Amino acid sequence: MNASHSGTMAPVPSGRVHNLINIGAYSVLAAAALYAARQELVVITPAQALNFTLAYAAGTFLLSPDLDLAEGRVDSKRHWGVLGALWVPYGMLFSHRGWSHSWVIGPLTRLLYVALILALIFGLLRFVAPDLQVPTIPQPISVKVVAPLLLGYYLSQWLHLIADGVRPDHGLRKGYRRVRGR
Template sequence: MPSGRVHEAINLTVLGGGAVVFLAYGGSPEDPQGLAFTLAYLAGTFLLSPDLDLAEKGTRSQRRWGLLGLFWRPYGWLFRHRGLSHTWVLGPLTRLGYLAGLLLALGYLAQGLAKYLGIGFSLKLPSWPWEVWGFALLGYYLSQWLHLVADGIWPDHDLKRLRRPR
């Protein structure tokens, strides 16, 4: 299996090639959809790697979060390595759901602290068009899928296991 650096090199190579094609066909670097795709792709490559399921201390994915990497330890306890977290649809969704739960909990803590201190505070998602959110989701999933392909996990991986007689 490739190391974390190899996964990142593969993802960055594909992103660079895609950017060249995007610009060659008249795309603009200021395009909101392209920017959302790129940022989500980079977040999926460096911050939300499928290898966050490694519960060991100091994995490359967790170190990128700094001190907040401790919040990802329970994720590693919930999902065994190359289990559900390394599937094509549910794996990336588990990381997004876990991150949303973390952000929601931290948001409520911050809101409670602000209320206690007498400061006005409100949490809102940016009101971007749906197309921008769609391109962000596509960029995130593409980065995850490249990781899985590099690990030798294809979309039919689980189907092959189901068909195999026991």
């Protein structure tokens, strides 16, 4: 919740409103990028546009900062279907609007959590079926591939935080107060 100028707490947007904000922002951004590309102000490959779009959609619909409420009803958890139960431990690890709602570390925690889940799944698959071929990440990973993915993902997260009224130094201020208070 945000403190308004009157001292009362203002409500934060619902999951549906967060999704609509992100969809609207994406529409404006896509139109601007298309215009800039047509004017030859920027060069955006179809693969870069696709990577940005997929990461932005994943950040908006599947990896919302509100997964720290995964014990309850959260849009992002519901979008995972039956796999939404995998986010309950994440919700137990992070208090709502704590580190999971910080600008850099919060989105990173969700990416690391997904990586942990995938590592456990692939580890189990290798144990159960050692001859099974599992997909690998091609090496080396190009910045032209990673940059649009990270930009799309982080931008979707930051729009959520802006709508919640979370400042960029949110997690840092809490940690600084704890350290300074000791």
